[in-house]
Each structure stands twice: as structure tokens, then as C-alpha cells.
Amino acid sequence: MLDVCLAGTGGMMPLENRWLTCCWTEYQGDAILIDCGEGTQIALKKAGCKLSRLRLLLFTHFHADHTAGLPGLLLTVGNSGKTSPLTIVGPRGLRRVVEALMTIAPALTYPLELVELDASQPGSLDAAPLEISWLPLRHRVPCVGYRITLQRPPVFNPQKAQALAIPVQFYRRLHAGQAVELEDGRTIQPEQVLDGERAPIRVCYCTDTLPIPEIATFAQNADLMIGEGMYGDDEMREKLQEKTHSLFSDTARLAKQAGAQQLWLTHYSPALTDPQGCLDVARAIFPATTAAYDGIRTTLTGE
């Protein structure tokens, strides 16, 4: 089970009633945060995300609305008593940006481990038990989308085990994928008692970007696709082309092509005061679209 929370949903600047977009994903008490704009530490607290669980911070790109909250967040995490390392991942230039921002937060109680990735081509990194992949997006500056994948072990089938008269003490090892030798001399392979692979759980976060087709492939069969909704009105297309952002309808089309289970729209323009009111166009294309709001959360079970 993967818990996902979008603590903020705004773009460009924080507003009194809308925090900047950021995504909190938690699995077994360890949390991953994507992006950290001005005020993100407040948004996370308000949404009930526990900063002490933060293990990994991913930056999509280095515009201020995605990064300016870093010094404050790191200091507040330090005040909560953290001493274990925090890993921060982002496109090349990460080290320069983090070191610059830390000018006003020079002494942390825990080490930072910085991982720069090549934003010009797709890639992945191991964050066992999760896998994190990135996709180059098309924005004014190098920018990536992220996909967090939880692989799930096959389901153990006790009926099959009973039919084979396997003693209970061997169940755990078989479920973990190991063959066992029974006292009667039989060797049991895991496949004999497992019900096959289950689809992984995937959450995908892609903003800021033009609606490039690669996103549909990247988000293929995602349990949750979180995508850009800078404007709801299709008449804004020309403006967004220049600014390299996406419309509600653009992102809904990508979610449909991806075969995603559901889509949350985020990164609203400050001028977009009523995202709900623009939802019809997106839902006509991809019915399982939600105009996300600050603090929206879900638990992805893969069922």
C-alpha cells in the first residue's frame, strides 16, 4: 500500500488559500517528497504529513515555486531531531542550487546526500523497496517527471499448500520465493503455491511541461497519474505553448492514452480560482479526473 498526498496544488506563487504543488508518498513509514516551494513545510504539516519520516526529496526542476521552501524545510526537519541522512535528487545543477540555498541554513544536524541525474534522458534509481524512474519533460529549463513503483510479491495460496500437504512452517520461505525441502524428501518450488506476479503499484508525477506524448508511455497503467493543470480553459493554449505548460484537456488526453486508473490535476495558475468549475472538459476526455485540492490523499492498494 502506497499513501499519496498532494499537500499543495498551486503554481508560480503561493497563495493564501493554495500552497505550491508538492507530492508526499509514504510507504511503511518512509516518505518521499517531490518538490518543495515556499510554504511547503506548512502545507505538509497541515495535511498531516510527518516531516520526521522524510527520507528522500526529489526535485523536478529548479524554478523558485518548486524549490524556495528547501532551507526552511531542512531546518524544521532538523528541529524535529533528525540525525540520519536525507537524500536529495534532481537534475544536474542540484548541488549548485542546494549549496546556494543553504547559505541561509548552514548548520544542519544531519547530512545531505545529493544525487544529480541526467534530465536529458529517462533513467531510474533504486530506492528499495521502491523504484524511482524519471522522464525528461519539456519546460523552459531541464525538468523531469517522476514515477514511483512498488513491486509486489506474488500472493501465497494456502489452498495449494494444503493440497500439497506442506507443513505451515514452510509457508513464509515459499512466499519469499525460496524452494523448500520437506521431511518426506519432496522439494517444493515457490511457483507451486504462489498465484503469480501481481501488477506493481505506480504513482506518476509530471509537471511542469508541455503535453509531450512520452508522458502517456511513462504513466502506462499508473494507479495514479498526477499531471499539470495550469489552466482549465482551452483558449489559454497559445499562452501555455509559450510558457511550456499544459491545459486540463492536454493532461486528460495523456491519462487516457496511458490507461491510468485515475488522474489528479495540479499546478494551477494563480489566475485559476475555480479548478472544479473547469473539470467538465477534462472529464469528457478522461472521466476519472479529479481537480486536486490542497491536502487530497489516497491509499493505493493496487486492487
Added chain:
Amino acid sequence: MLDVCLAGTGGMMPLENRWLTCCWTEYQGDAILIDCGEGTQIALKKAGCKLSRLRLLLFTHFHADHTAGLPGLLLTVGNSGKTSPLTIVGPRGLRRVVEALMTIAPALTYPLELVELDASQPGSLDAAPLEISWLPLRHRVPCVGYRITLQRPPVFNPQKAQALAIPVQFYRRLHAGQAVELEDGRTIQPEQVLDGERAPIRVCYCTDTLPIPEIATFAQNADLMIGEGMYGDDEMREKLQEKTHSLFSDTARLAKQAGAQQLWLTHYSPALTDPQGCLDVARAIFPATTAAYDGIRTTLTGE
């Protein structure tokens, strides 16, 4: 008349219900902001302060709770269409800090003019028609308090002018301090029709600091003293000595010694959830003490 607004009143970290301390002073449509922590741009908007009026930004010191909002504020000011220069003042190191923070906001539509001051000794700078003075405070890092002074011209006394049979068209020049020669050959000096100097209007902002006696001199006869109230409870003294901060009672004592008209306490610890509830101790020392709250404002008329 000087308008003063404390858009935030918190210290250390921004909270859901308390912005970080910052002070907005406005005179004839031009505004001065002291300090800019994470979220200050939201706090200012919420308090009704118009960012388009910002002409001068003063930093007391460079801890993140006083500076981290800079990139976001400057970008938002730029989005409002500003093209005229913005002057930023602060202790030595200002250039390094501003340049570092601007890593995530590299392209502004207006120039920044940076003025570094020597925080080891008092000084002043001209911001006509206002005068800005600073005082070295005692904090873990170089830190200054600021005093904003509005000198007021003497009052023109029409009775005196009428008694001297001075034609009305000369009143304005006399009020501006210029001697005039009348058609009948008499020369009139301004002193003959003015009622003497009026006390200037002064607002004084001193945080973060130990309660050093120099503050009382610096805030002498201030119309409004804004001072540090990290904790209300005197039992926190030992902790604050180490952290170089002040108690409610410390600052009330300084306001009394200064003969200030009124005192606003600010820069509350996040642990101080009810500043109002701690006010008795301070008021027993200096009755005109207010536990400031986000958005508190006043107009200082000097009357």
C-alpha cells in the same frame, strides 16, 4: 503620518496560523519592508500590504526565518509589473546571501541595488523623506535593529502671517522654510510665521537579540517600539541567554526606559501558542504593551 503593519509575528519557522515576523512601513505610497521569511509574500497580501509599493527592503540578519522568502517575494513583485529599482539593505554579507538566493530566481524585470552596512556600529542612511538608522544587536550572528524616522516640518501659523499682513501667495514658501521679500520692501523670515519644530515620528524594530541597554536609547521616545517576545515566561531566561533572544519582560523594561509611546511584542517561539496569555508580566512593567498578532496595523500621527 506613517502606516505600520506587522504582517507576521512568528520566529524560527512559519506556522499554519502564524507567519514569520516582518514589518511593513508605508509613507505617501512608498513602502519599506523589514525582513522576509518563508511565506512573507502571502502574509503581506493577507494583511492588505500592496507589494507594488515596495521601494526598500531591510534585513536585520540572515537567518532563514528572516530571509527565505526573498526569491518568491522578488518574483511576485516582478509579476506585478515593477521596473524601477528595489534597494535592499542589510549587514555585510548581504550581496553573498542575495546572490545565492537569486540562484532560483535569476531573471527579474527590475534591478536590485544592494547596500551593505557595518553591523558592528550604529549608523544611518538617507531614504528621504525618511531617515533610517540601525543599531548593532546581540545575536548569534551580526544583526541590527532599525529605526525609521519621519522628520516633520514646523506648523505654519496663519494668525501670525495675518498679523504681519503677508499676502497668501507667500505662505507656501515660508512654510517650506524660505525667506520672502514682500512688495512693500519687508523681508519675512520663516521663523516669524512658523510654530517651531515638531517631534519626528519614530518606529523602531529590534529583533533578534539579547535585551541590551542600547536598545532603550535607540528607541528613545519612539511612537512605536516593536521588540522581541520569544517567550512570555520568565522561567525561559536561561534558554534564551544561550540562544540570544529576549523575554516579554526584558523588552517591556526596555520600552519603559525608552519612554516609548507603545510596544508591540513579536517573534514568538513556535512553542508560545498563547502570547496574549503571557501579557500580564509585560504590562506590569510597561502598560502600553500589545502582544502583536499577524496583520496588526496602526497609523502613527505623532499627535
